[in-house]
Amino acid sequence: MDTKKSQAFNFAYDAVPIMFHSQTEDFFKYLKRDGLKFLEFWWNYVGDKVDEGKRSSLKGMDYLLLDEDPKNRMILITMPPPKESDGAHFLLMQAKPEKRFAWVKLPNTRVLVLIRKGTPENPEATELGDITPRGIYVRNRTGPAPTLENMKKIAKGLAKPQPT
Numbered sequence: 001m002d003t004k005k006s007q008a009f010n011f012a013y014d015a016v017p018i019m020f021h022s023q024t025e026d027f028f029k030y031l032k033r034d035g036l037k038f039l040e041f042w043w044n045y046v047g048d049k050v051d052e053g054k055r056s057s058l059k060g061m062d063y064l065l066l067d068e069d070p071k072n073r074m075i076l077i078t079m080p081p082p083k084e085s086d087g088a089h090f091l092l093m094q095a096k097p098e099k100r101f102a103w104v105k106l107p108n109t110r111v112l113v114l115i116r117k118g119t120p121e122n123p124e125a126t127e128l129g130d131i132t133p134r135g136i137y138v139r140n141r142t143g144p145a146p147t148l149e150n151m152k153k154i155a156k157g158l159a160k161p162q163p164t
Contacts, residue, residue, distance in 0.1 A: 012088035021133035
């Protein structure tokens with residue numbers, strides 16, 4: 001956790017992705033049971049670790065469970081509106097059934113983030129990227145407009161079986 005960064009940044013890039021990648025089943029269990037209270041607990045936990053001036057309100061946060069298919073469970077978290085460049089608009093977390101090759105467990109989770117990448121020429125620009133299990137952001141592509149409908153389309157695209 002980078003205490004020089006904002007509460008929202010640390011929550012979106014560090015706390016939630018690392019927790020989801022490492023404790024996927026517990027993450028689903030607690031989110032289903034406690035809902036926003038679960039996210040609020042972690043929001044406040046992160047807020048206690050950053051400087052007073054880097055804290056912000058939870059207002060605007062929401063989530064959707066998109067796990068109708070047990071082979072492709074997803075959570076879509078709407079973040080509070082970002083105030084700075086690289087701030088997250090949405091987190092889309094996906095979990096597929098565990099697969100193994102011999103004794104090696106293959107990765108079965110994915111965290112996508114839609115971030116604000118505004119420039120003076122295009123202040124509403126976004127970017128879509130992955131957050132690795134170690135909390136490293138990896139750019140994927142230019143993102144769509146930051147709407148719930150666009151994120152649901154991305155989720156549907158992830159849900160489609162990939163050709164082998």
